[in-house]
Amino acid sequence: MAELAETLAEKLAAEAARLGFASFGIAAADAAPEAGRRLADWLADGRHGDMIWMAETQSRRASPRALWADVRSVIMLGTSYAPTLDPLRHMAHSEIGAVSVYALGADYHDVIKKRLKALARWLVTEAGGEVKVFVDTAPVMEKPLAEAAGLGWQGKHTNLVSRSHGSWLFLGAIYTTLDLTPSARRAGSCGSCAACVTACPTGAIDAPYRLDARKCISYLTIEHKGPIPPEYRAAIGNRIYGCDDCLAVCPWNRFAAAAADFKGADGPFQPRAELTAPRLADLLALDDADFRAVFAGSPVKRIGRNRLVRNAAIAAGNSGVPALAPALARLVDDEDDAVADAARWALARIVEGAR
Template sequence: MTTSTSDPRDEIRRRAAGLGFEVCRFTGLDAPWPATARLQAFLEAGRQGDMDWMAATADRRAHPRSLWPDARSAVVLGLNYGPEADPLEGLALRDRGLISVYARGEDYHDVIKGRLKQLGGWLASRTGAGLKVFVDTAPLMEKPLAHQAGLGWQGKHTNLVSRDFGSWLFLGVILTEAVLTPDAPETDHCGQCRACLDACPTAAFPAPYQLDARRCVSYLTIEHKGPVDPELRPGLGNRIYGCDDCLAVCPWNKFAQAGREQRLAARDDLAAPPLAELAALDDAAFRARFARSPVKRTGRDRFLRNVLYAIGNSRDPDLVPAARARLEDASPLVRGAAVWALGRLLPLPETLELARSHADAETDPTVLAEWAAVQST
């Protein structure tokens, strides 16, 4: 990069730190890539659920050079988003919804990509080499790259674990044509611990280091498009967007306090918003409330589905009016979730009375199935 004999990575790290990244490490792209076999096994088992894009992009996702053949090195960066308090405390607030820690502030995709572009622009000007930046929206497996670069290891919950920041790191990657000296990869430090596996409310880990997304609360509340399997709905609790359970119980989180001044700011109104208030959102109000938040990407109907499942799980009769109001919603997904919620909140005679007054006018088969289910209980 220069005629100096100093390690050019030192200046890259300084620049990265100035942009708010707590960790910046490097890896080449010639090492064995076992992540390819793990991805193939995941897809062959159908564990991606509705995420058809994972299978459609499997060839490009198989290796960083499959995505960009000219890449020679990766700069892998981490940004700490460790919460101020234990996010699992919110599970006890049954009349409120719990939003995953990562989604309580500005959309991290936008924040990190902007910083990566600044760093990448400087790096390209110094090296003259082409580069591309990534923040988990492209078919690039960042977690294996982070392991190779030494940021951490993929724990038994399949997320990255860092000895310095626990399970709370956002990742960003710069692939470059430049050849940079790689850092040593990290080793696995999970040992005999299985806290993350035992914490999962829907038993989404068929084995350590394996995830079945079809049972994962994050997948079900964010990616899954239709009604959630009734068997899994109670496990959602009051989690209305994502899930922090397997991350929050990781013992390595005790080190995540370091660098706290760099973490992304959370919005107070997204920590544990009232379920009744959220259930009343129309599309315009939803978009306004979650502007610049990752939550907006689910869309209003899918989000209200989650809110209504949380209302049903609350067992709080004071939330009956909020659920009843959604029986007339334009979205069948929302109406069906309202039916399920009321079936959990109301005595059977009242539920049957509602069925008599609403089911006859219903035409959507998924909502009719919900009415049939509550009448058969």
């Protein structure tokens, strides 16, 4: 029976590779028992900020069986999005908005879910059982499960690090009622390296393996809905959607080849022209209709016009470019309070810098 299970796992791995997954592993449903405790501690410290759903789904997120009692095995898949462009290329170009690598192309939820469903259908046809697929849309502890399944380990920045793909992996999961042979955990270590800790602009990684989302630029520019706290605005620089600093400096990325999904003009994660080097002046002029038209099919669409323009205004204030003052002046009475607040702050910063 064990031999049959191993053969199925081997076939499953081959089918995953055929569908475009770069990394594959299997974990038992109870393979990451410490994840629930760590989550509880993190939430108790308030490090989730206003991501209220993290607390609301804590009990279901703590373990796979808390979400689905019948699950026996978890198949973890990784899709590489190793970039062709330098993630930090815009840091010295203050008039350009910097967008996180993962959001430059198509929405990964759509791309990966299709692949997960195809692999799940193959598994049911081949071996029966029941399945559920998840890609960042349900209370699933993807990173601890991926570590348990042998895809890599959680680095000091708390993200998954792979020996083969560095820090650039989208994660997806298939829960199944089948008993599959677990993959071996792969040894990995950050050693004495603390590059990600020191690279964080806001000090959000306040200790190795410990992140305070309330200070994280990705959280502040994407998840946080209100005015961005003044103490973090200067450190945001020209980052308008997410932040790649802690990932980009990871030494393990030297082993990560550019993702196959980037190759060719029709690759799903091929950087979109409007996001490769977006001008702050253009972003500040967006109304809701323009925003929806420009960012249709992009992960950026989920934050809406107001949060993006708020972020662009903060970046404009940090730019010190006087030519952006008129665009900011038009936003000081914006209907959205966070946009108006950011515009007033940015305009005052530019005016003060011009004196």
